[in-house]
Amino acid sequence: MSDPETPFRLVVDASVAGQRVDRALADAIGTISRSRVKTLIEEGHLARNGQIVREPSDILxxxxxLILSFPTPLPARPMAEDLPLTILYEDRDLIVLDKQAGLVTHPAxxxxxxxxxxxxxxxxxxxFEGIGGEKRPGIVHRLDKDTSGLMVVAKNAMAHNALSEAFAARDIDRAYMALAWGLLPASGEFDGAIGRDKKDRKRMAVVQSGGKPALTRFKLLEPIHTSVSLxxxxxxxxxxHQIRVHxxxxGHPLLGDPVYLRRIPAAARGLPQDAKDAALDFPRQALHAARLGFIHPRTKQPLSFETAPPQDFQDLKNRLTGSTFKSS
Incomplete structure (x- = not known):
């Protein structure tokens, strides 16, 4: 393991001779990705026998x-702002927060x-200790602007790499709560590759070719008037947009979805008028990231978090059923 700001030295022995320099360095350092090592080499931060080299594919x-140096992290380009955050957990490596609906993740x-x-x-x-050469938060995964719920954010390169690998390997426990039109069965799954909608580039769609495999599993928590499913x-x-697309x-779009709900669904006819009005007027997709669990990248201890949906989601559910919402 290496301190990301301390130059890393590797004297090549028989165990790594014959390997690419970027692969060998990434494996030896252990806390930064091979792509980051490749970028550092191409930017002139690797010295071999005292001479700068810029070719990541050179054979050892x-x-x-070899001495690989790390540039001082640049100040973050986005402006720091004093904005409210609901933080559930924080340590030197990461932050777990409950994102409010309406909050965009990245400046654009x-x-x-x-x-x-x-x-x-x-x-x-x-x-922030520096990720990709900048002092910035490591956004490991995103939630859509109008989706609420749990996110984990890395504070350093070690945590960012480890969490990114865990998400890529699906070694993360994530569960969402949603209100969908129609009555779904007790449990099931949707399996269909997702790619760009050929008719509308702002939308995703289930596609027959050119998409990426996608699998969503669900279970019914509560039927509502046979017209809506929690x-x-x-x-x-x-x-x-995987859940929304699937x-x-x-035939069960999310209540309020501004992208994938294009007409009043037939299931709306089964609701009392006040409940129907509440459902059709809901201004965002009724989707909440309710549970998040993962292994801490430094301590290797399991962490698990749960949050109830925000007040607008709860109010909608209450108007649909007349009952109070119970968090899991």
Whole structure:
């Protein structure tokens, strides 16, 4: 393991001779990705026997003396802002938070400020140790702007790499709660590759070719007037808009979904008028990331978090059923 700001030295022996320099260094360092090592080499941060080299694919020979240096992290480009955050857990490596609906994750044209990244920079200040050469939060996974719920954010490269690998390997326990139109069976799954909608590039769709495999498992938590289902969804894969796309494709779009609910569903006819009005007027997709569990990248201890849906979700469910919401 290596301190990311201390130059790393590797004297090539027989065990690594014959390997690519980027692969050998990434394996030896153990806390940064091979792609990051490759970038550092290409930017001129690797010295071999005292000479700068810039070719990541060079083959190592026994006796070579390599020194990889790490540039001082640049200040984060987004502006730090004092914005409210609901933080459930924080240590030197990561933050677990309950993101409110309406909060964009990354600054982008039209949303340069007021994002989760701006808020995290305001919260942590210099607490980020540097990811990809910049002092910034490591966004391991995203939630759509209008989806609420649990997220984990890395504070350093070690945590970012470990958590990213865990998400890629599906070694994460994630469960979502959703309100979907129609009555779903007690349990089941939706299996369909997801790619860009050929008719609307802003939408994703289940596609026959060119998409990425996607699998969503669900269970029915509560039927409501045979017109709406409160369900729990678990992702076996993590594609853009996966839950929203799969449920819409199956004829059970999420209540309030501004992208995948294009007309009043037939199931709405089964609701009392006040409940129907509440469902059709809900201004966002009724989706909440309710559970998140993972192995801590440093301590190797399991961490698990659960949150109830936000008040607007609960109010909608109460208007549909007249009952009070109970968190899991």
């Amino acid at each position: 020979r026994e006796g070579m003396d 044209p039209g949303n340069e400020t007021g994002t989760l990244v701006n808020a995290l920079l305001g919260h942590c200040g210099e607490g 369900i729990e969804c678990k992702l076996a894969t993590g594609r853009t 449920l819409s494709q199956a």
